[in-house]
Amino acid sequence: MADQVEEKRRIKTVKDLAGVGQAVLSKLTEAGYSSLEAIAVASPQDLSTAAGIPLTTAQRIIKEARDALDIRFKTALEIEQERASVKKITTSSQALDGLLGGGIETRTMTELFGEFGSGKTQICHQISVNVQLPPEKGGLAGKALYIDTEGTFRTERIRAMASALGLDPKEALSNIMSIRAINTDHQIAIVEELQDLIAKDDRIKLVVVDSVTSHFRAEYSGRENLAARQQKLNRHLHQLVRLAEIYDLAVVVTNQVMARPDMFYGDPTVAVGGHTLYHVPGIRVQIKKSRGNRRIARMVDAPHLPEGEVVFSITNVGIRDAEE
Ligand code: GTP
Numbered sequence: 001m002a003d004q005v006e007e008k009r010r011i012k013t014v015k016d017l018a019g020v021g022q023a024v025l026s027k028l029t030e031a032g033y034s035s036l037e038a039i040a041v042a043s044p045q046d047l048s049t050a051a052g053i054p055l056t057t058a059q060r061i062i063k064e065a066r067d068a069l070d071i072r073f074k075t076a077l078e079i080e081q082e083r084a085s086v087k088k089i090t091t092s093s094q095a096l097d098g099l100l101g102g103g104i105e106t107r108t109m110t111e112l113f114g115e116f117g118s119g120k121t122q123i124c125h126q127i128s129v130n131v132q133l134p135p136e137k138g139g140l141a142g143k144a145l146y147i148d149t150e151g152t153f154r155t156e157r158i159r160a161m162a163s164a165l166g167l168d169p170k171e172a173l174s175n176i177m178s179i180r181a182i183n184t185d186h187q188i189a190i191v192e193e194l195q196d197l198i199a200k201d202d203r204i205k206l207v208v209v210d211s212v213t214s215h216f217r218a219e220y221s222g223r224e225n226l227a228a229r230q231q232k233l234n235r236h237l238h239q240l241v242r243l244a245e246i247y248d249l250a251v252v253v254t255n256q257v258m259a260r261p262d263m264f265y266g267d268p269t270v271a272v273g274g275h276t277l278y279h280v281p282g283i284r285v286q287i288k289k290s291r292g293n294r295r296i297a298r299m300v301d302a303p304h305l306p307e308g309e310v311v312f313s314i315t316n317v318g319i320r321d322a323e324e
């Protein structure tokens with residue numbers, strides 16, 4: 001059983017499949033079989049023809065891809081056990097944790113969407129600190145990886161939030177690795193390379209992409225680019241989801257949307273993939289501005305959580321419950 005898990009973790013991309021050398025890899029890629037998902041759902045005949053490999057080899061790599069992605073019938077009991085092993089990271093607001101069913105979940109991608117200044121980046125900072133807390137304080141004694149696409153990552157905020165929780169600020173900073181992504185290709189490449197980093201350091205329990213959509217929106221503006229943008233973004237998001245599932249970590253992405261989408265109806269640059277990334281599995285939370293430092297979080301079509309709204313606040317020391 002442990003060996004099987006090891007084996008599954010070893011296979012992360014197409015090139016990890018046994019018998020896929022450089023030549024076969026380029027044939028597969030050319031034919032559009034560039035991901036494990038694509039291979040997992042291919043027919044052996046098609047794959048064999050496309051890659052010029054024997055049918056038996058095609059059958060074997062399809063099976064390997066399915067095993068790696070854990071695509072198989074499971075008993076409901078297994079599913080229940082998997083769900084029970086999901087861990088949670090506190091947001092430092094009991095109300096917000098309550099909305100999330102206890103906190104930000106591992107094995108899941110959580111999308112925070114909302115207008116500018118709604119607090120998406122502040123929440124990302126807070127959980128990058130909180131993931132470091134011991135489990136009894138709502139953390140995972142872990143580390144965070146922060147992919148910053150807008151240049152809004154601030155060490156001062158990390159220091160303030162860490163001190164307030166009794167963590168050594170310097171240590172808190174050293175447990176967060178941040179990288180600036182300069183464009184979509186760079187952002188995608190970073191996520192592709194993350195697998196190696198995460199495989200080497202099992203303390204990494206949180207990956208943040210703030211914002212996941214801004215480069216896509218800037219580079220693929222205009223209606224004529226919408227389909228290409230969507231396809232590229234989808235692949236990127238699915239890769240993030242898979243990272244969360246394979247390594248049992250939390251992935252949190254942000255997505256800025258207009259406060260009043262109705263005003264911009266029909267403009268494809270307003271939001272990528274509609275107003276939320278609804279086509280990708282995960283949890284979606286809308287953050288709205290309220291009076292002063294108050295914010296409203298709303299759960300949107302969560303698979304296993306009730307819909308609802310809560311109020312929290314953004315303070316000098318981070319995310320907290322709103323005072324009455
Ligand atoms: P965009 O990235 O522009 O879409 O916005 P966002 O949703 O990421 O907003 P962000 O998390 O940057 O929230 C900004 C808000 O957080 C500001 O309007 C402030 O109200 C609040 N904020 C940021 N830093 C501090 C701070 O040090 N103290 C307090 N009290 N509030 C802060």
Ligand code: MG
Binds near residue numbers: 120121122152210
């Ligand atoms: Mg932000």
